Amino acid sequence: MYYFDNSATTLKKPSGVAEAVYHAIADEQLGNPARGSHDAALNALRLTESVRQQVAALFGVCDASHVSFMPNATTALNTAIRSLLSPEDHILTTVTEHNAVLRPLYQLEERGAKLSFVPVDEDGILQYQAFEELLRPDTRAVVINHASNVTGNVVDLDWIGRFCQKHRLLLIVDAAQSAGILEINMEQQHIDALCFTGHKSLYGPQGTGGLCLASKTHQLKPVFTGGSGFHSFDKQFPTDLPTVFEPGTQNVHGLAGLKAGLSYVNEHGLSALRQKVNSLAADFAHQIKTIPGVQLYGKYEEQTTSPIKMARVPVVSLNLTNWSSGDLSDALFMDHDIAVRPGAHCAPLIHQALGTEKQGMVRFSFSSFNTTEEVTHAVKALQELAKESM
Amino acid sequence: MNRKHYGVITFPTSQAAAAAEAQVKAAGYECRLIPMPEQISAGCGLVLQVSVEQTLDIQKQLRDRQISLEGSYEVWFENRKKFVQKMEG
Numbered sequence: 001m002y003y004f005d006n007s008a009t010t011l012k013k014p015s016g017v018a019e020a021v022y023h024a025i026a027d028e029q030l031g032n033p034a035r036g037s038h039d040a041a042l043n044a045l046r047l048t049e050s051v052r053q054q055v056a057a058l059f060g061v062c063d064a065s066h067v068s069f070m071p072n073a074t075t076a077l078n079t080a081i082r083s084l085l086s087p088e089d090h091i092l093t094t095v096t097e098h099n100a101v102l103r104p105l106y107q108l109e110e111r112g113a114k115l116s117f118v119p120v121d122e123d124g125i126l127q128y129q130a131f132e133e134l135l136r137p138d139t140r141a142v143v144i145n146h147a148s149n150v151t152g153n154v155v156d157l158d159w160i161g162r163f164c165q166k167h168r169l170l171l172i173v174d175a176a177q178s179a180g181i182l183e184i185n186m187e188q189q190h191i192d193a194l195c196f197t198g199h200k201s202l203y204g205p206q207g208t209g210g211l212c213l214a215s216k217t218h219q220l221k222p223v224f225t226g227g228s229g230f231h232s233f234d235k236q237f238p239t240d241l242p243t244v245f246e247p248g249t250q251n252v253h254g255l256a257g258l259k260a261g262l263s264y265v266n267e268h269g270l271s272a273l274r275q276k277v278n279s280l281a282a283d284f285a286h287q288i289k290t291i292p293g294v295q296l297y298g299k300y301e302e303q304t305t306s307p308i309k310m311a312r313v314p315v316v317s318l319n320l321t322n323w324s325s326g327d328l329s330d331a332l333f334m335d336h337d338i339a340v341r342p343g344a345h346c347a348p349l350i351h352q353a354l355g356t357e358k359q360g361m362v363r364f365s366f367s368s369f370n371t372t373e374e375v376t377h378a379v380k381a382l383q384e385l386a387k388e389s390m
Numbered sequence: 391m392n393r394k395h396y397g398v399i400t401f402p403t404s405q406a407a408a409a410a411e412a413q414v415k416a417a418g419y420e421c422r423l424i425p426m427p428e429q430i431s432a433g434c435g436l437v438l439q440v441s442v443e444q445t446l447d448i449q450k451q452l453r454d455r456q457i458s459l460e461g462s463y464e465v466w467f468e469n470r471k472k473f474v475q476k477m478e479g
Contacts, residue, residue, distance in 0.1 A: 232433025
């Protein structure tokens with residue numbers, strides 16, 4: 001199979017990831033962290049803490065205790081939104097968001113919160129001037145993705161961070177598509193909450209991810225409660241980080257795999273990995289853009305005159321003539337053994353903005369394990385399908 | 391480590407306890423994570439067991455390194471009975 005669905009999850013992982021998960025179970029050395037002082041419990045605790053340190057270093061988190069592990073970015077976003085925001089707040093977000101941001105915000109809206117959406121242009125680029133225009137006295141936060149899972153456009157987080165700092169707004173960032181590809185530094189970029197997943201470009205197993213919080217003190221409300229391993233007779237769940245967001249047993253076996261994935265990222269370096277995946281994606285986009293009937297979405301040319309920094313993650317979304325994205329993706333798979341993602345990609349507003357609600361888009365997304373030969377195969381497949389559709 | 395007379399340092403979270411253990415070991419002290427003495431807090435939790443003579447020094451070093459901790463206690467046994475006393479530092 002030619003796998004180009006890496007924005008959904010990276011299928012191919014560094015070999016150390018599977019080995020780490022296997023050994024985490026097979027070696028019978030990892031118990032339940034913080035649930036005892038025997039070797040197995042402490043081994044699990046120490047492993048968890050070592051991964052916490054790795055994550056903190058990768059994202060410029062002030063202190064490893066500000067990294068709470070969760071099953072995925074969706075849980076982290078729900079947690080950040082529910083814990084840090086309230087129904088009295090006005091919140092700025094964008095039409096490029098995934099439902100992992102939108103639906104928790106809509107739930108908050110039902111309880112009284114007010115939402116405003118920053119629009120995009122025809123290439124899916126945010127209209128940055130709208131942040132100032134939509135600002136209100138009761139605006140409390142910006143909730144935004146770092147990179148669109150649909151267009152591959154990257155948000156200028158430095159600009160957003162400065163805007164939030166200037167207006168004393170919380171900045172909650174969905175880094176599902178950027179963690180492991182783009183440099184992120186919470187302190188330097190004034191990010192208050194960073195939500196990441198482990199199973200995409202960090203190459204860890206599914207079921208890993210987390211929420212990183214900045215150094216400034218927040219009023220943290222636990223969202224889920226339960227066992228914490230500490231203060232068992234208290235009726236209230238602890239509000240200390242990271243425990244406040246880590247009720248119950250941690251996914252230690254998954255974290256063992258994430259540790260190996262993070263080691264792969266560190267070993268190769270973000271810059272080298274980014275250069276490889278973006279080169280593959282750019283090469284693919286360059287070759288297919290001249291195929292008759294192919295429509296690409298997203299911004300590919302540099303805006304040299306704009307103060308807004310442009311970048312991309314390795315996502316190439318397209319349509320071919322008037323094929324539905326579902327039919328085209330099925331043809332790619334059945335006729336050419338190519339795995340891609342069709343449809344709306346859980347990001348409804350960007351499709352409304354770009355006029356693709358009905359057709360959806362076919363998304364090719366790349367990892368560092370894709371090859372130029374695979375790109376060539378995908379280009380040929382699209383050329384053949386384009387001929388068929390004429 | 392004298393298991394009949396030692397010091398313990400308590401923490402708000404197991405993450406802080408683990409971080410402290412790593413720091414204290416790296417500094418060359420003998421230490422071990424053990425269950426929370428019931429005289430300090432009923433229920434579960436981990437504390438860092440250290441030499442009683444070194445307890446306050448270690449506590450200070452952990453505070454200097456921004457490790458979140460709650461306090462230090464002296465623990466000793468007499469006639470199989472455990473005694474715990476808060477250490478001020």
